Amino acid sequence: MAAPSASFFDAAYENETAPWVIGEPQPEVVALERDGRIGGAVLDPGCGTGEHTIHLARLGYDVRGVDFSPRAVEMARANAAEQGVAAEFAVADAFALGEEERRYDTVVDSALFHMFEEADRTAYAASLHAACRPGGVVHLLALSDAGPGFGPQVGDDAIRHAFGAGWELEDLRTATYRCYVADEGGATLLNVQPGSTVDLPAWLARIRRR
């Protein structure tokens, strides 16, 4: 199956029930910042409604959120304005990051990589390689195939395979990704009440560009 299109995501945002929209940054990303793992020019690819870019901009980081869904970027800008944070967002394709002039020291990928098929993951890693400075770090938070099948998932082998030559996998550990469960089907699968959040098994990788 091909990766979902920008119009698919535009529609998901219109419905306002997208499971990744939890109204706050992922706890794992908050912890990365607290642990001093973020620095320099920061890229948030597939930024969605902007929670991570807003969180980091509020703390004074030089951060840019990009998403290929114009609706996501519109919502991210509105969220930043509502919170009084000067955060930068742009519509951009994660497969063409090297075409921009800007280069990055830190990338925070929250739930983008796991959307892609194998060939696209390799192409995405190449795009990140072009966009990062040598020594730059990609933090990758992706839903794990150890989870209950709520949304796309990947195995750790997918991360190892996509980030091969030109990268060093410094750390790969189990983590969690917080999701919003809107409907009965998802709630039954996950054994929670509709309208609640749940922390699902994920991978958190730290990958350094050589």
Ligand SMILES: C[S@@+](CC[C@H](N)C(=O)[O-])C[C@H]1O[C@@H](n2cnc3c(N)ncnc32)[C@H](O)[C@@H]1O
């Ligand atoms: C699962 S959501 C995650 C959003 C956010 N990072 C989070 O964790 O809440 C994936 C996001 O990636 C965006 N996306 C998917 N493919 C993309 C691509 N090729 N280029 C840029 N953004 C993309 C989607 O529009 C969507 O906003």
